[in-house]
Amino acid sequence: MDAFGDHVPKIESRSIWGFQKIFVKNFLQWLPLLAVGDLISHVKVAQTTNFASVNASSSLSMFIFAFAEISEDNGSSRPDLHRMQFLPGLEYYQHGSKLLRQLPARGRRTIEALQCRILNVSYLQCAILPILTWDAIMEVGRDCMHILSSGYYKNMEKEERESFHRIFWISSIIIHELESVLKMHPTGIRQFHEIVPLPLTETEVEGFYYFFAQASLRKLLMETLGVVGYRVGQVIYAPVVAAELRKQAQEWYDHLPPPVRFPINTTPLFDLRKSFLRIQFVALHTVILWPSVLQLIEAIATRGENQVLTDQLRNMQKEARDCIEYCILNCELAEELVMQRHQGLQFTI
Template identity: 25%
Template sequence: MEMMGSADSLDPRLSAEQTTQSNGSPYEDYPDGPPPLKRARPSFVKPAQKNNVQDNSLAESSQAGSSTSDPLDYPRRRATIACEVCRSRKSRCDGNRPKCKLCTELNAECVYREPGVKLDAGDKLILERLAHIEGLLQSTLLRSPTSGGGPISPATSNTASEDLQSKRLSASLAPGYGTLPLSGMGINLAINISTMPKAHTNHAVHLLQWPVIRDLVSKPCDPQALMQTELARPPLDLQPPYSLDLDLAGKPSSYARSFFEKVNVWYAVVNPCSWHAHFRTASAVGFRSGAETCVVLLVLALGQAAHSGHSISRLPEGQSVPGLDYFNAAWLVLPSLMIRNDALSAQCHILAAAYLLYIVRPLEAWNLLSNASIKLQLLLANQSAIPPQVKELSERVFWNALMIESDLLAELDLPHSGIVQFEDSMRLPRSFPYDATIAGADELPGEDDLWYFLAEIALRRLLNRVSHMIYSQKRTSIPSLEPVVAELEFQLNQWYEGLPPSIRFPRERLPARDQVQTVLRLRYFACRTIIFRPYIQAVLQDETLAQEPAVQTACQKCLEACVRQLENISAHHDGHLPYLWQGALSITSQTLLLMGATLSNVLSTLLPPRAQIDLVINDVVAELDKLGHLAPSIRLCADIVREAEDRRQVLMQRPR
């Protein structure tokens, strides 16, 4: 690191501004943490704009005139955002809304620049929690094998080791550390920008309304087209299984291990310590009733789905879908849980939704997700009444519901469930409590791995902010876009630098270590693409804008990230279980963007050689064709991309 501090220098009360100014990372004191982050801004952001973006949340807090104390005890600092008239006259602006004093006297239109956004408290806590978990693992490895044998719960254990990193991170163990409100961060709680907006233009088919791109298809595409194709889809035919292997001495044991190794890493929703207890309870009732039975059957369904490691799109024709028999059996139990309002019932709905996403049934998954959301809202309305033994489970079910809902809302115009109202007060996931009397260390079918789950929470919140700040409101000029894009890019870089080394993927064209790194890298480049995508739209409308170096640089960043997401299409199979449907729609929008750029005289110069781009697009067309039979919405995307590519090839032959 650039500078090492003492163990006492990590004060959770330090403001976000202080932390950023030190080296741009919340880990400057951690010897094993991420490398220092130099806060590099794009050249098009002028110093005045930088200050505007950095100070905005403090400015909003000052303008609110609140006399209450900040929960993080941040030092207050006033910063007035001047209107455009006062900026042009270089006069002092009083910042009054809707009109400042000078604009009132001149009877002029008073316009304030769009404020930037700051990394909120919740995301900093998530990044700190990632490093904390890694510190706990290192502490565990230093422990004697006879000292306990069970997993360490961050909520209860802070004496496992004298490890320096663990001590420096002990501040994150303070009670309530994960429940700090955002009100002191300059964020209006009435409009939480870390949640998916109710109206946005970030979905895949919206690009078909762009200039140049809309000419690639023969007829206009309704923004509701994906939703309508899924609504018209025949219902899922679920038949009770004729026989079911439930002998843990046989295949079910390997399916359970596959679940904890290959599925729970994405959702972190099943406690491995509870697995055998759930199985015994389910076995006692003949696997016919109860939430424990449903959990067991859904774990086996998802475990069998992940067992081979292959995408459902690669199944030979006529072969049954892996895990469907177990899911059908769980489906017989699920109706009795729909009218129960407890954490286990909500967990069952999340697991069932996860399986429905695996078999590419997004609307059916949303239905179950909505039911889980209703249960959670009833439970979380009085969090003090939640039994301690299921509190961690309730929180993990909540974060799953929130993230899956955000993923679906990113592409489909669905009703919001209302679960988001609890986000600001919800503690971040910790370790499941461990009870050695329930399961010995040798009985555990897998580990309780939280790294990906926490990283995904932070990234999903950032993606939601992108949708809020860029795609839910109309921007009339490039200058109004610049400070927001600059801050969002900085936040994405900060998210990356905050990842523990075990899950920090290489941004270069180097192999990822495992599926988790591959999926995080794909989602990183997808996020980077949509941050800079408005610049591509602006240049497609007016190519003279690209004469400004700053605009050209932003376009180059967007196109580079777009190509990186698409150039190795087979890598998307690593996330086939949680992200097959969403990934198909993501590569559809990125491919349409790439096609539009190839038809622009200016943007095409920012791309790799034409032969390389043609190969990338051809691979996407072939991949979407293979996925098309899984869902009518993907089939529609495949048809759109194929027609657009045929038309693009014709247009590329014409003289420019």
């Protein structure tokens, strides 16, 4: 038996087409890392050498196939112990990783190599390996920051720069997610948010509308986590700041384009991306308001339930009531999102 990862996986033409279709649906419509035309071109280049050549196209193709296979897994597949396949798509992932490692060191920061590394991260996310995912995405994030701090970014051609913007914002979304879930210290990548614009598109692609909305909402969420909530062992209750954050969240909602607009209720949307944006929007309000619940409990415990209702206490009660209502709505909205596996399940906040 070949050493695991030392051979080129066999793949039929029909499977190649199917994997590309799945990848577009399960990944690119959520995170438009590259254009569909570029995806097809990379696979065609890799096919000419049967995915054996050490180049970014072959590595990228293998990661695409690996992600497509694991993202379609419904949990019913069994490990193939004879071929040492313990995860769907692992054979493709291993070969893609091998090709990526064999790329010249100076080529680790090219657009194509960074795209490979993002897909490597996404596969690890789907495999529910958060620590490995964190290590891998931190390397990508550091390289993005190095590029932005050097003259290389300024000398990029327009097309290359737009591709880099996609890589940067996808990296930022993943880093901030893991940063919160794993309780890691904030990274320096958010300092570049004002420098790097959201990527542009010349066509009205629905996936980009979602990506723009997701990136901007994630930015607002991370700013919120920095000024209200729980930090350094204490609850931060700042009603004026909370009111301003809710205002910003409402402005974000008001400016949503029609393709990704959603009602703030339990109406089924039958669109996982819109459903995911909706539950994040509701969760954002919960994060902003939950300190008022703790503050109200503390006020009652300190002064008793029969204390005179001041304007501050009335406002605190209203915020606490709103928070609980958003919590209930958030739980109700989650039902639609857990019906099937999708990219949004990799993000929990």
